[in-house]
Amino acid sequence: MDISxxxxxxxxxxxxKIVELLMQKKMCVxxxxxxxxxxxxxxxxxxxxxxxxxxxxxxxxxxxxxxxVVRENINELAEFFHYLAxxxxxxxxxxxxxxxxxxxxxxxxxxxx
Numbered sequence: 001m002d003i004s005x006x007x008x009x010x011x012x013x014x015x016x017k018i019v020e021l022l023m024q025k026k027m028c029v030x031x032x033x034x035x036x037x038x039x040x041x042x043x044x045x046x047x048x049x050x051x052x053x054x055x056x057x058x059x060x061x062x063x064x065x066x067x068x069v070v071r072e073n074i075n076e077l078a079e080f081f082h083y084l085a086x087x088x089x090x091x092x093x094x095x096x097x098x099x100x101x102x103x104x105x106x107x108x109x110x111x112x113x
Contacts, residue, residue, distance in 0.1 A: 003080050006073060009053035014038075017044045019069060022056060024064040 010016050018032060028045065033040045047067060050056045054073050058065040 003077065006053045006055060006077055009049050009055055010077075012046065012049075015050055016045075018046055018050065019055060019074070022067055022069045023071075023074070026059070028064040028066050030064070032067075053106045 008025050010019065014036060015038070021027060021032070021035065027035075029040050029043050032047075033043045036043065047056065047058075049059065051067075054070060056069055057066050060066075
C-alpha cells in the first residue's frame, strides 16, 4: 500500500486517535463509538478508511469484530518519517535565471531574473 494513502487515512483527527487507542488494545465498534461519543456508523466509516489503507485489521471474536493496528505498517510510516527527518537540507538552487523558472520565491519587481 502506498505511503501517501496511509498518511491520508491518518489525516483526520478522529482516525488518528482511533489508531492511538488501537495501539494499546483491540476494540470493537461499539467501544470506540462510546469512547468518542459518536454513532457506531460514524466509527465504522473511519475504520473502513483505516482498513483500506492497511493500518488496521478486524478479527471476529464471537459476535463482535475487534480491530487492531497492523504494527508493521505503522512502523513503515515511522521509518518513512525518520528518513524524511534525516534528509539534509540543501542550499537553495533553483532556476531563477532560466526562462523556465516557475517558482514564486521572487517578486514581480525583480526584473533581473
